[in-house]
Amino acid sequence: MRPLAIISDVHSNLEALGSVLKDIARRKIEKIVFTGDAVGYGPDPDECIKLIRKVSSVSLMGNHDMAVIEPGHLDYFNQFARKAAIWTKDNISPTSLRSLKAFKMTGQLKKDSIFLVHSTPRDPSAWNYLYNMDDVDTNFYYFSHRICMVGHSHIPFIAEQLPSGEIVLHKSSVKINSDNRYIVNVGSVGQPRDGDPRSCYTIIKNNTIQIIRVKYKIEKTQEKMLQADLPSPLIERLSRGV
Ligand code: ZN
Numbered sequence: 001m002r003p004l005a006i007i008s009d010v011h012s013n014l015e016a017l018g019s020v021l022k023d024i025a026r027r028k029i030e031k032i033v034f035t036g037d038a039v040g041y042g043p044d045p046d047e048c049i050k051l052i053r054k055v056s057s058v059s060l061m062g063n064h065d066m067a068v069i070e071p072g073h074l075d076y077f078n079q080f081a082r083k084a085a086i087w088t089k090d091n092i093s094p095t096s097l098r099s100l101k102a103f104k105m106t107g108q109l110k111k112d113s114i115f116l117v118h119s120t121p122r123d124p125s126a127w128n129y130l131y132n133m134d135d136v137d138t139n140f141y142y143f144s145h146r147i148c149m150v151g152h153s154h155i156p157f158i159a160e161q162l163p164s165g166e167i168v169l170h171k172s173s174v175k176i177n178s179d180n181r182y183i184v185n186v187g188s189v190g191q192p193r194d195g196d197p198r199s200c201y202t203i204i205k206n207n208t209i210q211i212i213r214v215k216y217k218i219e220k221t222q223e224k225m226l227q228a229d230l231p232s233p234l235i236e237r238l239s240r241g242v
Contacts (some may be wrong), residue, residue, distance in 0.1 A: 001026070001112050001176075003205040005187045006036040008118070009063065010052065012042030016199040017051055019216035020189050028080075029203060032108065033058040035151045036118030039088045040064025040081065041191055043224035048190075049096045059210045061103035061152065063127045068092060069073030069100055071119030076127070078235050084161065088103040113146035113202075122150050129153045136183055137167060147182045147209070149202070155194045156187030156202070156211045173210040186208055197241030203224065206217060 005024045010017050024032060034056040039045040041064070052059060067073040067085040074082050092100075105124045119127045120135070121142040129152060130136055135158045139148070158170040161181045165230040176182070187200025194200075199212040218238050225235045 001072065001178060001207065002031055002206060003203065004109070004112070004114075004115075005029045005032045005201060005203050006149050006184075006202045007032060007052075007189050008054070008149075008186045009037040009062065009190060010034075010039075010042075010048050010222070011037055011188070011190035011222050012039045012048050013043040013175045013216075014042075014047045015052075015218070016190045016214075016216045017048055017223045019214045020171060020199050020201050021051070021055060023212065025202075026204070029205065030100065032056045033109070033116060034060060034187060035062075035116050035149055036060040036150060037062030037064045037188075038103075039068055039092070041230070042221060043083045043228045043230060045088050045092045046096045049092075049099050055082075058107040058116060059103050060107055060116060060118050061087040061100075064088075065100045065103055069097070073095055079206075080234050083181055083231050084234060087228065088187060090230075092242055095126055100172075105142035108145065115143040115148045117148065119150065119152045127152070130183070130185065133159075133169075137161075137165075139183060140181060145203075146178075147176075147184065149184050149186055151186055151188065153185060153193070154188035154191055155185060156200050157185045158209055158211065159183045162178075171211075173208055175186035175228075176204075176207045187211055190194065192241040195241050197239060
């Protein structure tokens with residue numbers, strides 16, 4: 001398997017995306033895929049979309065990307081997410097909007113037996129979250145590949161399903177066993193929510209799935225969000241990673 005980096009939930013955070021891409025380059029990983037939510041919450045939608053398009057070979061649709069394209073989806077958002085989505089819609093370029101519309105709901109890397117989706121393989125457009133083991137267990141039935149990569153909850157995990165059906169959770173890395181299958185939440189580049197404010201993404205290298213954390217200039221993103229008059233709870237949460 002060729003080395004691969006999976007990035008997700010960038011949310012218009014250019015400082016975080018820049019740091020992650022630098023880290024990927026440092027590890028000499030050339031193939032990158034993106035599993036959704038380029039925009040929403042943060043201050044740099046155009047720059048992030050442009051960079052994602054440039055570096056990733058697969059780009060998927062997230063619910064925040066969808067909300068900018070089809071405002072009907074705003075109904076499902078809380079007040080702060082809605083405000084940020086409307087801000088994004090008002091500030092995004094026509095070129096970026098066209099790019100977002102080209103994002104796909106699912107993707108796959110056939111040779112590597114990897115399935116890609118923003119929310120869940122069971123129902124990609126329902127935007128459900130994989131929060132508990134029952135849901136993870138059920139979702140193993142909805143893809144045929146060895147590995148499924150998701151984003152959406154901003155909380156990274158690696159779930160390994162043994163041939164017996166038993167599921168083992170790994171926090172940061174696992175060696176791929178050809179008898180087993182995997183659902184991986186790759187974490188969020190631009191708005192981590194697991195209590196660690198560092199940017200998060202996932203790599204596959206040397207037959208190992210590994211969740212990576214990278215420091216970035218949080219204050220710089222926060223300053224831009226303040227200038228853009230984005231909601232203060234969204235600015236403040238970046239410091240705490242929640
Ligand atoms: Zn997201």
